[in-house]
Amino acid sequence: MPSYFSPGIYVEEVPSAARPIGPAGTSTAAFVGVAPDRGAHLGKALPVNNWSDFLRLYADGENLESTPLARAVFGFLDNGGTRCWVVNVGEGGAITGTGQRRGGLQLLEAVDEISILAAPGFHDPVSHDALLSMAERLRTMVAICDPAPDVEDVSALTRVATPSSGKPPKPSEGTGGSGGSGAGSGDAGPTAHRPRQSDFGAFYYPWLLVRDPLSGELVHTPPSGHMAGIWARTDGLRGVHKAPANEPVRGAVDLAYLVTRPEHDVLNPKGVNVIRHFAGEGIRVWGARTLAAEASEWRYLNVRRLSIAIEQAIANGTRWMVFEPNDFSLWRSIRRDIGAFLTRVWRDGALLGRTAEEAFFVKCDEETNPPDVRDAGMVVAHIGIAVVKPAEFVVFKLSQWAGGTETETIGG
Known part of the structure; x- marks a missing residue:
């Protein structure tokens, strides 16, 4: 207690017993892949806050060939992302380290702010499993898995791909990465391209046609970078509880494959988030599911990401x-x-x-x-929390009465 020696009114600043818990960040992404400058900053994870940062760090040279990593970072920033971490694995590199040496995804484990994870250019089952395993182990992020290029048999996207026994994945032509084309070449049975089941992963289809930020040419690119930007944009405008769907894909001029409504009916229940083209509205994300089982409580992407955000905020605020x-x-x-x-x-x-x-x-x-x-x-x-789920299906009841036709919304 302070000592008072003369009559009067004294004011003291007393610290409050309450310690407010602030929200956790949800919009920082991380990308692992092959940079245009193949030898730039190998074995390091570096933050990128704008396109100029990326060019300075990973494309400082002349006549550099663009890569899926470069297009993903540009698509992320173009669609509303503001900050990401980048790991360059170099030509022929892998997204996971070998032996005692940390590399690829392992370099990101010490970065606490990451909540979105992707490896553009790597779309084989081994890479998918590495992404999902890291997200499941850390429980602080959701991984975005890319489909293989040129997949037109949509039924293959509903079957889980497994690596071929003892054979490395084949590199894809023109992708700049070392990812395979999906199921191993030695697999028997129908072709499979879907990542394994996971509560901490999402899968988008098809690839996008975009204008390359380095060459200026129209090229196809995996969708993970653009989708990560849409996640960040939705988080900033509406909140992480809003499903990142029914959103325009900035920078996409066309799709590698136009999914029909019957095909979408097959893909959506299997956790394949389809990117659709709608007349008059352009290209939009038309799915917001994780790779969890159909009956899982974590099948909606915004439910999974909101739960992560709440868990992180409570953990940080109660330390x-x-x-x-x-x-x-x-x-x-x-x-x-x-x-x-x-x-x-x-x-x-x-x-x-x-x-x-x-x-x-x-x-x-x-x-x-x-x-x-x-x-x-x-x-x-x-x-315990009661999370708001997205109105994935909106049902209308159409009836007639003496004054004409009446439409009534009866479900969502």
Whole structure:
């Protein structure tokens, strides 16, 4: 207590006991691939904040051949992305390190801000598995997998591809990467191109026709970079709870394959997010699913990414609690801080419920922390959220009455 020696009014600044939990970033992407300058910054992960940064770091030379990595970074920035990390694996490089040496994807594990992961130019089953495995292990990001080029048999996109036994994937011509064409060349049975099932991955089809930012020519390119930019744009304009779909693809002038409605009916339930061309509206993303099972609660992309964002925000905002006395005061602080954070999330429209009580709950008391849990040095809080799911199917009821025809929306 301070000492006062004369009568009067004294004002003190007392720190608040509450420690607000801020939102976690969701729009930083990471790209692993082959740079135009094949030898630039090998074995390093470097941040890129604009196209000039990328040119200075990875295309500083003359007569450089463009690559899927360059087109992906440009597409990311063109579609609303603002910051990404880039790893150049060099000519003939792999997206994973070998032996004791870290490389490729492993260089990104120390970068905490990454929430979107892609490897443009690598579209074989081994690369898909590496992307998905990293996202599943870290649980802080979602991986975007690219399809193989020139896939016109859409049924192949519904079958999971597996690597051929003992054979490396064949490089694709004109892609600048070393990814294979899908299923291994030694596989028996029908052709397969779909990545394996995962709650932390997304898959888009088909490739895009874009104007190359280096050569100025029209070329086909994998969609992951443009899709990552749309994710970042949607996060900034609407929030991570908004599904990144029904959005225009900036920079795309055409598609490598035009998917029909019956084909889309087959692909969507299998977790293949189709990019469609609509007359008068241009090219739009028309799917927002993960590679999870059809019945999984994580089958919608925005649900998965919102959950990651909430988990990260809570983990970052409650780090001060580590080594605090595990008593009623700590439990009350946990309920207060997390409750205040989730209330803001609910008010932003990310949680479903007419009231905050309907949208979430936070339970942290002697029931969740019995003596054996406290003796183990743990504090346990149970948190439940009601996440808003996208209106993927909008149903209209058409009826007639004496005054004419009436249309009524009955479901979403």
